[in-house]
Amino acid sequence: MPSKLTGKCFCGAVHYEVADEFIYAGNCHCSNCRRTTGSAFKPFAGIERGKFALTAGQDKLLIFGDESGHDAHCGRCGSLLYSLVRDGAYVHVAMGTLVDDPAIRPTAHIFVGSKAGWFTIADDLPQYEEHVVAAGSVDE
Ligand SMILES: [Zn+2]
Ligand SMILES: [Zn+2]
Numbered sequence: 001m002p003s004k005l006t007g008k009c010f011c012g013a014v015h016y017e018v019a020d021e022f023i024y025a026g027n028c029h030c031s032n033c034r035r036t037t038g039s040a041f042k043p044f045a046g047i048e049r050g051k052f053a054l055t056a057g058q059d060k061l062l063i064f065g066d067e068s069g070h071d072a073h074c075g076r077c078g079s080l081l082y083s084l085v086r087d088g089a090y091v092h093v094a095m096g097t098l099v100d101d102p103a104i105r106p107t108a109h110i111f112v113g114s115k116a117g118w119f120t121i122a123d124d125l126p127q128y129e130e131h132v133v134a135a136g137s138v139d140e
Pocket of ligand 1: 009010011012013014074075076077078079
């Protein structure tokens with residue numbers, strides 16, 4: 001059995017479970033990710049939709065978007081928990097909401113072209129102006 005990770009929102013109304021089998025992870029500096037998190041960037045990890053499941057508070061979700069792509073927040077405390085992406089096939093978990101430590105680590109900074117001027121990247125991870133160009137890798 002592959003191990004499972006749990007995650008939850010700030011207030012605890014929404015809980016989820018996800019397989020520790022993320023395919024990619026990165027730090028997205030685009031303005032949308034900065035605004036939805038209120039942060040300099042959003043660390044996110046991607047996985048097939050079927051390996052992610054809500055375990056509590058499904059009825060409390062605030063969905064911004066539609067069935068082909070959306071951001072899912074807790075409707076009570078507002079935490080951004082995950083985004084449904086790529087025509088609904090993948091989930092990008094907002095890594096800050098994980099309770100357990102995943103095996104994966106972010107491997108790149110993406111959308112550095114729209115990075116906040118007040119934030120300086122101080123690690124050695126590769127930086128991309130927009131998406132990572134190679135197919136099958138980080139794609140926010
Ligand atoms: Zn909440
Ligand atoms: Zn982004």
